[in-house]
Amino acid sequence: MSSADEDRQGQYASSPCMAHEIAPNYFDPMASDPEQERDVARWRRAERTRLRNARHTLSVEMRRQVGQTLCRNLSDFLDERFDGACGRVLSAYWPIKAEPDLRPLMTQLHEAGCIIALPIVEQKAAPLVFRRWAPGTRMVRGDWNIPVPPPSADRLIPDIVLAPVIGWDPTCYRLGYGGGYFDRTLANLAPRPYCIGVGYQSAELRTIYPQPHDIPLDVIVTEAGIAARRDAHQSGSDR
Template identity: 50%
Template sequence: MSGRDDDRDEGGSYASPPCLMHEIDPAYMGLDVQQQQDVSRWRRSECLRLIDARLAMPVVERTAHADAIVSRLDEIIGGVEGKVVSAYWPMRGEPNLRIWLEALEMRGGTGALPVVEQKGAPLIFRLWRKGEPLEKGIWNIPVPSHRAAAVTPDVIIAPVVGFDRACYRLGYGGGYFDRTLACATNRPLTVGVGYSVMEIPTIYPQTYDVAMDVVVTEREAIRR
């Protein structure tokens, strides 16, 4: 999302561990290639259906749901003092957590946002506080300035397009969160957030999918 060509921070060290999983041939790993193709097609179709359903929700309803989700986040995460919490910049009807993220500093926490520095590589996370400049990243999603420090989050909050009861997350298909978590040396608390209507029976998890620790909706918190 930033347009820089490497996946290192300003100091020259990796902001996220490098990972080459995305470069390995599925056949080499003993995976069923036809099954992967079928699941991929189904996921693309399901993703479009769920996004349409999300956007069809009245704004006032989405706002009320986001408020309920925030209350549950505070219960799940607990005290944020001394913690780095990465959230996301909302798009396409996702739960809007911006006010909650902006208030972290007042509670002793530190906010961050994910950044795609290189396609096919793990995400990095940059510090962000209310009022600090943002720039357009990949897909025109606002991300912190490239001058912002890279950090390692204690908590990662990821939006879900869909989810199942095993806390597997259906995203937009880029695999960035899965790749990042699979390569993490010390796994953070991972929280998926979405509306209850986005629940599906299964995402048909594959070997490369990484489940969230918990998925939070306006109705409940589902733990893995």
């Protein structure tokens, strides 16, 4: 593959399709207008499909390089913000659907004294739970056939959460897979953990048209570095 082809593959966040159908002069993020909600839901479904298809076009090698760079950026951010997160509980995630692979960072953090957890869907339409993970953990198949720690693993409450994003916007709102699990979980946790969105730089959107149930993250980290940050928000885990 030529460098020109790689450049084209790495630039896939075009203007949001169908966004023109959500009229700016009536869109209200705090409204509960059924027509507006339908328009936003339809637009989000289209964006999820577009962004997921686009990242699947990236070569295995390109995804590997992005994952390595993202791991370095996340490690640097955790060093700066949380002194490496040593002694803290950090929820990571197992990569699926062409997501950047953070497993090398999970191992690195574990070896440095960070306590790693993975999110689990134990009950549909309920908040996630978190089970402890370490290199060598015997994994079982969870929701969507994602490998997860077994039920015998310790349950933990995270201080820091890494949240995979399909798309993201400059105000740190996350476009996820549509199940609402992360929003439901963040709304249920007190104190709220510090939340780091992780995704591709090219998946930036002008806005996700946030709805009343959407909860912004604290920061978005991509292979380009810190893509967006809500400095005004202070998390309960920042203690």
